[in-house]
Amino acid sequence: MWHNRSYYSALRATPTGASIQTQNQETQKCVFVTNAEAAKERYGRSDSYRVATTQDKDDKEAQKKKGGKDLDELKKEVPITEHKMSVEEVCRKYNTDIVQGLTNAKAAEFLVRDGPNSLTPPPTTPEWVKFCRQLFGGFSVLLWLGAILCFLAYAIQAATEDDPPGDNLYLGIVLSTVVVVTGCFSYFQEAKSSKIMESFKNMVPQQALVIREGEKLQIDAVQVVAGDLVEVKGGDRIPADLRIISSHGCKVDNSSLTGESEPQTRSPECTHDNPLETRNIAFFSTNCVEGTARGIVVCTGDRTVMGRIATLTSGLETGKTPIAREIEHFIHIITGVAVFLGLTFFVLSLVLGYSWLEAVIFLIGIIVANVPEGLLATVTVCLTLTAKRMARKNCLVKNLEAVETLGSTSTICSDKTGTLTQNRMTVAHMWFDNQIHEADTTEDQSGSSFDKSSVTWVSLARVAGLCNRAVFKAGQESLPILKRDVAGDASESALLKCIELSCGSVKGMRDKYKKVAEIPFNSTNKYQLSVHETVEGNVSSYLLVMKGAPERILDRCSTIMIQGKEQPMDDELKEAFQNAYLELGGLGERVLGFCHLFLPQDKYPKGFSFDTEDVNFQTDNLCFVGLISMIDPPRAAVPDAVGKCRSAGIKVIMVTGDHPITAKAIAKGVGIISEGNETVEDIAARLNIPVSQVNPSDAKACVIHGTDLKDLTQGQIDDILKNHTEIVFARTSPQQKLIIVEGCQRQGAIVAVTGDGVNDSPALKKADIGVAMGISGSDVSKQAADMILLDDNFASIVTGVEEGRLIFDNLKKSIAYTLTSNIPEITPFLFFILINIPLPLGTITILCIDLGTDMVPAISLAYEAAESDIMKRQPRNPLRDKLVNERLISISYGQIGMIQALGGFFSYFVIMAENGFLPGRLVGIRLNWDDRFNNDLEDSYGQQWTYEQRKIVEFTCHTAFFVSIVVVQWADVIICKTRRNSVFQQGMKNKILIFGLFEETALAAFMSYCPGLDVGLRMYPLKLSWWFCAFPFSFLIFVYDEIRKLIIRRNPGVSQALTDAPGRFRVGLRDACFHSDMTKHTVPPYPSSAYPPVDLSQFLSIYCNFLRPVKWIDLFTCTNKHTLRLGALVFRFHEYHYKAHRANECCCPVDSQRRSPGKW
Known part of the structure; x- marks a missing residue:
C-alpha cells in the first residue's frame, strides 16, 4: 500500500505514514482508500442502489467515427507489464540483445510489422462541410425555405400575370443574402480546425541514438522500433516508451504527463506496480533533464502512453x-410556431376562398414574420464582443459558445501542478536550532523573518549552497532573483534562489569554497555530497557537505548543531527531529536533511586526493545542521478564486497525478478542502478509531487514490461525487481524469476542466469547457481546450464565470427584445386574412425591422452591466433554466408584444381615417382594395380612389406601422435592461444602448424620408404628427413593466411562482393521489394502509383554516410564512391524521405557520 512506502527520500515529498510509533498506526497514518474491498466498504451500495453502467452516447458516436476503435478500451489503465519483467525476459520478448541490440534485418522487419514510430492523425472535417453546416443549419433552413417559396411565388406570378409585383423576388433575394452573410460571419467567427495531432507530432524528436549490431547509430525517430536499444542523455527527449536497463543519475521531467513537478529518477529497478509510477519506465515525449540512461523500446507510435492519450483525445466527441x-431548443420552438401558424393560415385562406397563390403568399408572410432573421447574427456578435472583453482580461476564447458555457459551469475539475500551483519548487520552511521557521522568499526580504545571523543558519545555508549543482543562466543579472532561469534540478533551483535571496551571492560562496570532489545523488545512497577547500585553513583544509533524504542523513550524524555549537545527538533531539520531519511532511512538503563535517587536517592535509569511486574519506559521524522543506506553492489568487466559486455554487474538484498527501495539503491551502471539513481519515485520527468504523456520510471531504479509483464501479464513483462536497483525486492517470469528468457529467453537471499538461488533454476535450494555461500549458492542452488563460491565473476563471453568466442574462434580454416585435409583425397578417382589411405591414418592412432597426439595440444589450446578484446565484440548471422559457414568451408575446401591436394598429387606423377610410369601412374591403382593375373604390365619405392612390395610402400605413414599432421598441429595450431592478436603479450608463436608440430612430427617419425608397422599399414620408401616435403605447409599456418589477421586488419569488404554480399544483395533486368512493376521499397510506379514511369535510375545514390568513399575492410568492403547494398541505394533513390515529387523538387544524416539508 502506498502509505507504507518511504516518500521522504530525496525524490518524494512525504514520510512513511503520518505519525511515529507512539500511537496506533491505523488511526494515525493518513490512510486513503487502499484497495477494492475497502473502497466497496466505504462507497459501495446495494445493487438496487447503484447506477447501471451504461455507455455514454457520445462515446458510441465517437466509436463509429473512429471506425470501430474501442474508446472504452483506451480508457483502461496503461497495459505495460515490462517494468515487472527482468531485463533478460524483456530481451527475449523483443528478440533483442542487451549489448548488441537488434540486427538491421530485425529492425526492418519490425518496422514493416508495427509501422513507423509516429502518431496516426485522426480524420478531419473538410472546411467546406463546416461552411455548409453554417449555411444550412438551424434558422437557415427556415429562411432557405422561405426564400425558395418566394422565388416560386414570383415565378408563378410572372407566368400568370402581365405585370407581376416584384415583392416576392426582392424578398427571396434578401432572405438568401441574409442566410449567406450570416453563415459566412458565423463560419469565420466560430470555425476552428482541430490541430491537436499536429501538436503531438511536434513532440516527436527528430533524431534518436540507437544501438544496432553493436554500433551506435543516429537515426530518425520515426524509424525506432520495439526492441531497439536506445541511449538518452540530459536535454534529450525520450523517443519511445523505454524499459530502463542502466542509468547514471538520470532524471526525467514527467510533469506534462503525470503532474509531478519534481524531476523523477530513472533506474533499472521496478519500484511500483503502476507503470506510471515505477522508475524503470521512461515515457515517449518526456524530457531527460540530467544524467544518462539506456533502455529497450517497448512501445512505439500509437501504442505508447502518449499515443494512447492522443488517440483518446482525438476520438472523443465533445457534444x-x-x-x-x-x-x-429556441429554434425548435420558433420554427414549430412559425410553421404551425403558416400552415394553419394557409389552410384557412383556402377555406375562406383565397386562391392558392394568395394562400402561399400568406404562408410566406407568416413564416417570415415569426422568424427573427437577425437573431443568429445578434447572438454571434454578442458572443464575439464578450470574447473580446474576456481577452482583455487574459481569457482567450477559442470557441465562442464556450463563453456562455463557463457561465453555466457547476463543477470545475482542476489540475494541481501549474494551475492551482506555480509549477516551481519553492523553499517553504526550515528547521534548525530546534525550531521550525517559515522561509522568506520575497525579493526585498520583507516577509516572515528569522534570525539570519544565527551560526546554525549560516552553516545550513552554506551546505545548501555548496552541495548544489544548480546555477543561474547567464545574462540575467538585471532580473529579480525569483524570475531568473536556472539550469538544474527543481529542488536545487529552489535552494539556490532561497540562499541567494537571504545570504547573497552563491557564486561568491562557491568561489570561496572551491569544490574538489563530489558524489552525485543516486537512488541507492539517497544522498549527495561534495568536498570543498576551506578558508579556515588553521582548523581544516576541507569541508564535507551532504544533503539527502532526512532519515539517511540523520543515520550518518552523531552530533547536531544547536545555537552554533555541536551537541551529541541524543534521543530527545532525535524525537524533536522526528516531530519536525513529520510536521513538515504532513504539509505535503518535500523535506531534505543537511549536514557537514570539517575533515581533520591531520588525516586530510591540503592536496589530499579524494576518490569518489572507492571512497577514501569519512562519510559518517557528521554534524546535522537542519532540515529544509520545499513545495510547489499555490498561486496567490487561487484561495480567493476558490472562495468565489463556492459562493457562486460551483464545486471545485482537484484532479492531479501528484501524491495524495501533497494534493491534500495544497487542497487545504487553497480552500478546496475548507477549514473544518474532514475526510474519513481525519475523523478516524480525531476519534482514535479505525477508518473502517467511520461513517462515510460524516465526511464532507475525501481524497481518492488513482489505484483505487480504477477498482470502483461506475455507481460507486457516482456515489462519491454525489455525497462529498469537497473531493481530491490524486495519482490519477489521464484515462482516470476522463472517467472523473464523465462521472460529473452523469450527475447533470456542466463541467469545466483546467489543466496545462499533456495528461490533461483528454479531459479538456471531453469537458463541456476545457480551460488551458497559456504560459505553462503544453501545445496539446491548448489545442484541446476551448479557452486559454493567458496569465495562467486560476482566478481568471472566476472572471470568465461572471462574464459567462452575464452573457446568458444579456442574451435573454436581447432575445426578449427581439421576440417582442414578432407580435406586431404577425398580427397584421392575421387581421389581413381574418377580417379582410388592407395589409397593415409588408414583408419587406418586417425585414427592415429585423435586420435594420432592431439589430444595434439588440446587440447593445450585450454591453449591459451585471446586476448585483450575478455571482451569488446558483449555477444555471440546464434542464429548468432555459434561454427562452414560458415566462419570457409570456412577457414578450402575451404582454409587451400585444401593447406594441395596439400601437401599430392605432397608427394604421389613424392614417386610414385621415384619408377617409374609417375602421368600419376597412373590414371586408381587402379583395376590392387589392383589385388593380378597380379604380373607383369609395371611402367612408363617398370619395373614389384609384388602385395606385390606394397603394400609396397602404404603403404609407406600412411606413407608419414600421415607425410605431420603432417607437414602442424604445421602451422595450429600456425595460429589457433589467430582470428585477427598476431602470431608475440600474441607470442609463450603457452608452452603446443610448447610441442604439438614436441609431434606430435615425434609420427609421432615413428610410421614411429618403428619396427613392418609396420605389425600392415602398417607404413613404410621414407627417410629423403620425410619429406621435405610438408614444402613449411606448409610455404604457414602460409604466406597466416598472409596476410588474415592483410587484416582483416586493414579493420575492412571485415571478417564478407565476410560471411554476400550475406545475406545482399538478405535482401536489399527483403525489396526494386522492381516491374516491361515493362518500369518502382517502389519501394513500403513510407509511402503511392501517388507518381509517379521511373525511372530505374534515380536510376542507383544515384547508380553509390554512388559507384564511393568506393574501392573494402570497399564493404566488412562496414566502416564509405560507406554503404554496396544495399537495404539500395534503401531505401534512395526511401525516398528522395518521399520527393522531396512532395516538388515539382527534385531528385538529394544521398550523398555518408551518412550512411544507422539503421532501415528500
Whole structure:
C-alpha cells in the first residue's frame, strides 16, 4: 500500500505514514482508500442502489467515427507489464540483445510489422462541410425555405400575370443574402480546425541514438522500433516508451504527463506496480533533464502512453455546448410556431376562398414574420464582443459558445501542478536550532523573518549552497532573483534562489569554497555530497557537505548543531527531529536533511586526493545542521478564486497525478478542502478509531487514490461525487481524469476542466469547457481546450464565470427584445386574412425591422452591466433554466408584444381615417382594395380612389406601422435592461444602448424620408404628427413593466411562482393521489394502509383554516410564512391524521405557520 512506502527520500515529498510509533498506526497514518474491498466498504451500495453502467452516447458516436476503435478500451489503465519483467525476459520478448541490440534485418522487419514510430492523425472535417453546416443549419433552413417559396411565388406570378409585383423576388433575394452573410460571419467567427495531432507530432524528436549490431547509430525517430536499444542523455527527449536497463543519475521531467513537478529518477529497478509510477519506465515525449540512461523500446507510435492519450483525445466527441442546445431548443420552438401558424393560415385562406397563390403568399408572410432573421447574427456578435472583453482580461476564447458555457459551469475539475500551483519548487520552511521557521522568499526580504545571523543558519545555508549543482543562466543579472532561469534540478533551483535571496551571492560562496570532489545523488545512497577547500585553513583544509533524504542523513550524524555549537545527538533531539520531519511532511512538503563535517587536517592535509569511486574519506559521524522543506506553492489568487466559486455554487474538484498527501495539503491551502471539513481519515485520527468504523456520510471531504479509483464501479464513483462536497483525486492517470469528468457529467453537471499538461488533454476535450494555461500549458492542452488563460491565473476563471453568466442574462434580454416585435409583425397578417382589411405591414418592412432597426439595440444589450446578484446565484440548471422559457414568451408575446401591436394598429387606423377610410369601412374591403382593375373604390365619405392612390395610402400605413414599432421598441429595450431592478436603479450608463436608440430612430427617419425608397422599399414620408401616435403605447409599456418589477421586488419569488404554480399544483395533486368512493376521499397510506379514511369535510375545514390568513399575492410568492403547494398541505394533513390515529387523538387544524416539508 502506498502509505507504507518511504516518500521522504530525496525524490518524494512525504514520510512513511503520518505519525511515529507512539500511537496506533491505523488511526494515525493518513490512510486513503487502499484497495477494492475497502473502497466497496466505504462507497459501495446495494445493487438496487447503484447506477447501471451504461455507455455514454457520445462515446458510441465517437466509436463509429473512429471506425470501430474501442474508446472504452483506451480508457483502461496503461497495459505495460515490462517494468515487472527482468531485463533478460524483456530481451527475449523483443528478440533483442542487451549489448548488441537488434540486427538491421530485425529492425526492418519490425518496422514493416508495427509501422513507423509516429502518431496516426485522426480524420478531419473538410472546411467546406463546416461552411455548409453554417449555411444550412438551424434558422437557415427556415429562411432557405422561405426564400425558395418566394422565388416560386414570383415565378408563378410572372407566368400568370402581365405585370407581376416584384415583392416576392426582392424578398427571396434578401432572405438568401441574409442566410449567406450570416453563415459566412458565423463560419469565420466560430470555425476552428482541430490541430491537436499536429501538436503531438511536434513532440516527436527528430533524431534518436540507437544501438544496432553493436554500433551506435543516429537515426530518425520515426524509424525506432520495439526492441531497439536506445541511449538518452540530459536535454534529450525520450523517443519511445523505454524499459530502463542502466542509468547514471538520470532524471526525467514527467510533469506534462503525470503532474509531478519534481524531476523523477530513472533506474533499472521496478519500484511500483503502476507503470506510471515505477522508475524503470521512461515515457515517449518526456524530457531527460540530467544524467544518462539506456533502455529497450517497448512501445512505439500509437501504442505508447502518449499515443494512447492522443488517440483518446482525438476520438472523443465533445457534444453540444449548453448555449448551442439552448439555441437549438429556441429554434425548435420558433420554427414549430412559425410553421404551425403558416400552415394553419394557409389552410384557412383556402377555406375562406383565397386562391392558392394568395394562400402561399400568406404562408410566406407568416413564416417570415415569426422568424427573427437577425437573431443568429445578434447572438454571434454578442458572443464575439464578450470574447473580446474576456481577452482583455487574459481569457482567450477559442470557441465562442464556450463563453456562455463557463457561465453555466457547476463543477470545475482542476489540475494541481501549474494551475492551482506555480509549477516551481519553492523553499517553504526550515528547521534548525530546534525550531521550525517559515522561509522568506520575497525579493526585498520583507516577509516572515528569522534570525539570519544565527551560526546554525549560516552553516545550513552554506551546505545548501555548496552541495548544489544548480546555477543561474547567464545574462540575467538585471532580473529579480525569483524570475531568473536556472539550469538544474527543481529542488536545487529552489535552494539556490532561497540562499541567494537571504545570504547573497552563491557564486561568491562557491568561489570561496572551491569544490574538489563530489558524489552525485543516486537512488541507492539517497544522498549527495561534495568536498570543498576551506578558508579556515588553521582548523581544516576541507569541508564535507551532504544533503539527502532526512532519515539517511540523520543515520550518518552523531552530533547536531544547536545555537552554533555541536551537541551529541541524543534521543530527545532525535524525537524533536522526528516531530519536525513529520510536521513538515504532513504539509505535503518535500523535506531534505543537511549536514557537514570539517575533515581533520591531520588525516586530510591540503592536496589530499579524494576518490569518489572507492571512497577514501569519512562519510559518517557528521554534524546535522537542519532540515529544509520545499513545495510547489499555490498561486496567490487561487484561495480567493476558490472562495468565489463556492459562493457562486460551483464545486471545485482537484484532479492531479501528484501524491495524495501533497494534493491534500495544497487542497487545504487553497480552500478546496475548507477549514473544518474532514475526510474519513481525519475523523478516524480525531476519534482514535479505525477508518473502517467511520461513517462515510460524516465526511464532507475525501481524497481518492488513482489505484483505487480504477477498482470502483461506475455507481460507486457516482456515489462519491454525489455525497462529498469537497473531493481530491490524486495519482490519477489521464484515462482516470476522463472517467472523473464523465462521472460529473452523469450527475447533470456542466463541467469545466483546467489543466496545462499533456495528461490533461483528454479531459479538456471531453469537458463541456476545457480551460488551458497559456504560459505553462503544453501545445496539446491548448489545442484541446476551448479557452486559454493567458496569465495562467486560476482566478481568471472566476472572471470568465461572471462574464459567462452575464452573457446568458444579456442574451435573454436581447432575445426578449427581439421576440417582442414578432407580435406586431404577425398580427397584421392575421387581421389581413381574418377580417379582410388592407395589409397593415409588408414583408419587406418586417425585414427592415429585423435586420435594420432592431439589430444595434439588440446587440447593445450585450454591453449591459451585471446586476448585483450575478455571482451569488446558483449555477444555471440546464434542464429548468432555459434561454427562452414560458415566462419570457409570456412577457414578450402575451404582454409587451400585444401593447406594441395596439400601437401599430392605432397608427394604421389613424392614417386610414385621415384619408377617409374609417375602421368600419376597412373590414371586408381587402379583395376590392387589392383589385388593380378597380379604380373607383369609395371611402367612408363617398370619395373614389384609384388602385395606385390606394397603394400609396397602404404603403404609407406600412411606413407608419414600421415607425410605431420603432417607437414602442424604445421602451422595450429600456425595460429589457433589467430582470428585477427598476431602470431608475440600474441607470442609463450603457452608452452603446443610448447610441442604439438614436441609431434606430435615425434609420427609421432615413428610410421614411429618403428619396427613392418609396420605389425600392415602398417607404413613404410621414407627417410629423403620425410619429406621435405610438408614444402613449411606448409610455404604457414602460409604466406597466416598472409596476410588474415592483410587484416582483416586493414579493420575492412571485415571478417564478407565476410560471411554476400550475406545475406545482399538478405535482401536489399527483403525489396526494386522492381516491374516491361515493362518500369518502382517502389519501394513500403513510407509511402503511392501517388507518381509517379521511373525511372530505374534515380536510376542507383544515384547508380553509390554512388559507384564511393568506393574501392573494402570497399564493404566488412562496414566502416564509405560507406554503404554496396544495399537495404539500395534503401531505401534512395526511401525516398528522395518521399520527393522531396512532395516538388515539382527534385531528385538529394544521398550523398555518408551518412550512411544507422539503421532501415528500
